Amino acid sequence: xxxxxxxxxxxxxxxxxxxxxxxxxxxxxxxxxxxxxxxxxxxxxxxxxxxxxxxxxxxxxxxxxxxxxxxxxxxxxxxxxxxxxxxxxxxxxxxxxxxxxxxxxxxxxxxxxxxxxxxxxxxxxxxxxxxxxxxxxxxxxxxxxxxxxxxxxxxxxxxxxxxxxxxxxxxxxxxxxxxxxxxxxxxxxxxxxxxxxxxxxxxxxxxxxxxxxxxxxxxxxxxxxxxxxxxxxxxxxxxxxxxxxxxxxxxxxxxxxxxxxxxxxxxxxxxxxxxxxxxxxxxxxxxxxxxxxxxxxxxxxxxxxxxxxxxxxxxxxxxxxxxxxxxxxxxxxxxxxxxxxxxxxxxxxxxxxxxxxxxxxxxxxxxxxxxxxxxxxxxxxxxxxxxxxxxxxxxxxxxxxxxxxxxxxxxxxxxxxxxxxxxxxxxxxxxxxxxxxxxxxxxxxxxxxxxxxxxxxxxxxxxx
Amino acid sequence: xxxxxxxxxxxxxxxxxxxxxxxxxxxxxxxxxxxxxxxxxxxxxxxxxxxxxxxxxxxxxxxxxxxxxxxxxxxxxxxxxxxxxxxxxxxxxxxxxxxxxxxxxxxxxxxxxxxxxxxxxxxxxxxxxxxxxxxxxxxxxxxxxxxxxxxxxxxxxxxxxxxxxxxxxxxxxxxxxxxxxxxxxxxxxxxxxxxxxxxxxxxxxx
Numbered sequence: 001x002x003x004x005x006x007x008x009x010x011x012x013x014x015x016x017x018x019x020x021x022x023x024x025x026x027x028x029x030x031x032x033x034x035x036x037x038x039x040x041x042x043x044x045x046x047x048x049x050x051x052x053x054x055x056x057x058x059x060x061x062x063x064x065x066x067x068x069x070x071x072x073x074x075x076x077x078x079x080x081x082x083x084x085x086x087x088x089x090x091x092x093x094x095x096x097x098x099x100x101x102x103x104x105x106x107x108x109x110x111x112x113x114x115x116x117x118x119x120x121x122x123x124x125x126x127x128x129x130x131x132x133x134x135x136x137x138x139x140x141x142x143x144x145x146x147x148x149x150x151x152x153x154x155x156x157x158x159x160x161x162x163x164x165x166x167x168x169x170x171x172x173x174x175x176x177x178x179x180x181x182x183x184x185x186x187x188x189x190x191x192x193x194x195x196x197x198x199x200x201x202x203x204x205x206x207x208x209x210x211x212x213x214x215x216x217x218x219x220x221x222x223x224x225x226x227x228x229x230x231x232x233x234x235x236x237x238x239x240x241x242x243x244x245x246x247x248x249x250x251x252x253x254x255x256x257x258x259x260x261x262x263x264x265x266x267x268x269x270x271x272x273x274x275x276x277x278x279x280x281x282x283x284x285x286x287x288x289x290x291x292x293x294x295x296x297x298x299x300x301x302x303x304x305x306x307x308x309x310x311x312x313x314x315x316x317x318x319x320x321x322x323x324x325x326x327x328x329x330x331x332x333x334x335x336x337x338x339x340x341x342x343x344x345x346x347x348x349x350x351x352x353x354x355x356x357x358x359x360x361x362x363x364x365x366x367x368x369x370x371x372x373x374x375x376x377x378x379x380x381x382x383x384x385x386x387x388x389x390x391x392x393x394x395x396x397x398x399x400x401x402x403x404x405x406x407x408x409x410x411x412x413x414x415x416x417x418x419x420x421x422x423x424x425x426x427x428x429x430x431x432x433x434x435x436x437x438x439x440x441x442x443x444x445x446x447x448x449x450x451x452x453x454x455x456x457x458x459x460x461x462x463x464x
Numbered sequence: 465x466x467x468x469x470x471x472x473x474x475x476x477x478x479x480x481x482x483x484x485x486x487x488x489x490x491x492x493x494x495x496x497x498x499x500x501x502x503x504x505x506x507x508x509x510x511x512x513x514x515x516x517x518x519x520x521x522x523x524x525x526x527x528x529x530x531x532x533x534x535x536x537x538x539x540x541x542x543x544x545x546x547x548x549x550x551x552x553x554x555x556x557x558x559x560x561x562x563x564x565x566x567x568x569x570x571x572x573x574x575x576x577x578x579x580x581x582x583x584x585x586x587x588x589x590x591x592x593x594x595x596x597x598x599x600x601x602x603x604x605x606x607x608x609x610x611x612x613x614x615x616x617x618x619x620x621x622x623x624x625x626x627x628x629x630x631x632x633x634x635x636x637x638x639x640x641x642x643x644x645x646x647x648x649x650x651x652x653x654x655x656x657x658x659x660x661x662x663x664x665x666x667x668x669x670x
Binding site for chain 1: 506556626
């Protein structure tokens with residue numbers, strides 16, 4: 001077992017022993033019992049991960065467990081997880097042993113305690129802000145969104161600093177809901193400087209509709225020694241656009257934030273320089289090892305030739321021995337240099353956040369419709385709705401569920417098609433949408449198509 | 465030669481060895497609320513809440529206009545009008561409750577505190593008394609709930625900055641408090657507390 005793993009395990013064990021700090025300790029027994037069995041089952045893996053990983057992945061596990069709770073509408077639980085994650089993010093790691101170890105050439109970066117990239121840290125603030133918004137706590141909601149903006153200032157390029165226009169827009173929304181229209185106007189203006197397509201609210205607007213689609217951007221390591229941290233989009237989903245149904249009204253959503261864009265525009269960082277330093281060290285060690293190996297071979301060969309010719313060859317033997325030692329030592333140094341970038345990432349983040357504004361009616365049960373890039377409706381699902389206590393604004397949210405490539409035109413008739421997206425990726429267009437009017441028919445149609453495909457596949461196999 | 469090889473091997477083992485000793489596990493302990501905790505950032509922490517509330521209590525107690533009134537002034541002191549305009553989510557009751565409770569204890573009756581957040585609860589109880597469901601208690605009935613003379617308003621604001629070159633972060637936090645006359649809207653007392661914290665995260669987080 002590499003020593004860094006031993007260090008990480010001991011660090012994790014040490015942290016796990018601090019039960020007061022674990023994710024399990026966020027809940028007392030009674031609170032846990034209030035959760036539905038389904039959510040308990042969903043959360044258990046993260047609590048188990050936290051027991052195993054300890055402080056090293058506590059923030060990451062809290063982020064992911066928070067996402068699960070949030071999507072289910074269990075906001076009190078989500079708040080606990082996200083607050084814990086935020087506490088970890090806000091902690092200044094000065095003289096921290098794990099952080100110091102991660103800078104060592106012989107310990108991988110991933111041994112440090114996870115705090116996430118700026119886009120991940122910002123999303124913690126976003127979710128906390130939305131939770132506060134849902135209960136009408138506009139002060140703290142604003143603090144959450146501003147925290148998100150602050151994290152987004154870590155980008156190296158000024159162009160991409162504080163460019164999460166949705167956060168600015170949501171700050172404006174909190175003022176709007178408080179009745180502070182002047183402050184709201186200032187914030188709308190700033191948000192619309194980034195995104196001119198963000199709408200100004202109509203008088204009486206009191207409903208914020210949020211939907212998330214797709215999957216998180218993925219981190220991966222590249223470069224000769226895997227020292228470069230890079231990003232790619234998560235598996236692309238058919239659901240590229242959304243609209244919201246509030247009563248009989250359809251409100252088209254706006255794709256407000258692209259998390260892959262946010263992840264990939266951070267630019268240079270101090271830790272990237274540390275990794276580059278490690279890679280440079282390894283490159284040098286490998287070069288010395290290669291040169292040493294060559295010298296050893298040549299010297300050993302020369303020594304043998306000298307001995308064949310009657311000389312003792314002792315000088316060349318010594319050179320070969322010294323070069324051999326240098327080779328071995330350099331190779332050991334090189335092989336033990338941990339250059340790989342830390343690719344841990346928040347896996348259950350969405351790819352895109354969509355929003356719209358509307359007006360709530362007493363009987364309205366908002367739904368979100370997911371649409372393909374060509375504007376055809378794919379599915380719809382209910383949103384959770386929170387009216388913010390006695391405050392005047394309400395919030396509806398849904399995480400659009402992907403159905404593993406299968407879809408159903410649920411209540412297709414109620415949705416009007418959306419405009420085709422510019423630059424729509426043709427691979428994301430559902431070319432064989434079943435022509436059906438409800439979910440049951442759609443499923444039956446899909447089964448029929450699958451049978452036909454299987455049947456034709458079998459036939460073609462038989463022909464061959 | 466043999467010795468040199470052994471030394472090289474040992475040096476290598478030391479280099480690839482443990483980079484630092486892991487921290488020992490630590491049992492849960494009580495800590496002084498005035499002390500700086502081990503988990504620190506640039507935000508408001510317990511010691512700040514203690515300091516700010518103590519400072520405001522002392523200043524209010526020294527205010528002759530309030531403390532030397534013939535009749536004890538009635539004050540509403542809750543978080544309803546204490547605004548958080550910073551980047552840190554915070555339970556504002558932590559600040560305002562400590563301020564009210566310490567002030568109430570120190571004022572020894574020279575100030576009275578009206579709980580507006582309990583108004584609904586009190587109304588329900590008053591109705592039960594008047595409906596004869598319960599008796600009138602020992603203190604008797606009043607015509608109405610107590611009106612207030614002053615109300616606390618305030619604001620928590622922050623200014624965050626981050627050095628792009630060094631990664632150092634700083635946060636200036638300002639907490640302002642005012643007592644507003646509930647008839648004339650005159651501000652009869654005001655004070656503020658400000659602090660600035662800065663820190664530099666480890667390079668692996670920048």
